[in-house]
Structures are given as structure tokens and as C-alpha cells.
Amino acid sequence: MTLSKAKMNKEYTVNSIAGQEDMVKFLFSLGCYEGEKVTIISKIASNYIINIKDSRYGIDEQLAKIIQVA
Template sequence: MTLNEAEIGKEYIVSDIETDGDEDMKSFLFSLGCYSGETITVVDKKRNLVVAIKDARYNIDPELAEAIKI
């Protein structure tokens, strides 16, 4: 399941990051603290997703959310 399919307010564990070889995207997500084994929560869904990773919130687009497997 991808992050786009996640329910608002429910905590998930990132199982994998699938970027189809896009190292820039993978490194960007890693810099946010989004990597396998980390918890992530979708706080809001509108055009983009607002996610909570560790003690921070980030606004990510659907393309990034599609790469995050939970």
C-alpha cells in the first residue's frame, strides 16, 4: 500500500521507498527522515499530503507519496 492510500490520523511504518532509480528523490525523502522502519502519519489530504515524520510536518505531493510504501 502507498502513502496515498493511508487514512488520516493513523500511524504507519514505512516498509520501503520505491523511486525507480531516482536517487535524488530517495535522498530527499531520507533527508526528511522518511526511510524503511520509520513511523509516518498523514495529518491532512487535499491537493498534497501533510505528513508527520518524527517531530516535524511536511507537505509532499502525490508523486512522492506514491514512492512511500507502508
């Protein structure tokens, strides 16, 4: 399932990231890569606040849709 369909405050593991190369590189720079744990802290409109490695980041729905989690 994609991160955009995930439940809030539940920890997920990133399975893959499938998107344009620049988007994948951006997420990798945040520490979001295969095998990493990610949690949605909040969702406001089409923006997500996520927690990766004890850091919080804001991403839009387009980025959340390319992150596959389990």
C-alpha cells in the first residue's frame, strides 16, 4: 500500500519508492529508503507530517503516493 493510504500514528516499513529520479533522491536525502521505519504524525489537506529516524518532515500527497509501505 502507499503511504498516502496508511493510518496515522502507526509505524510502517518502507518497501520501495517508485517515482521520478529527483523525487526518489529527495526522499533518500530525508532518510526515507527501503527498510526504514516511517510514521504519519498528521495529515492536513493534502500535506503529511511524517516521522523518519526521530525527525519530522512535511511532504505532499504526490510524494506520499510513491512510497510503498507494509
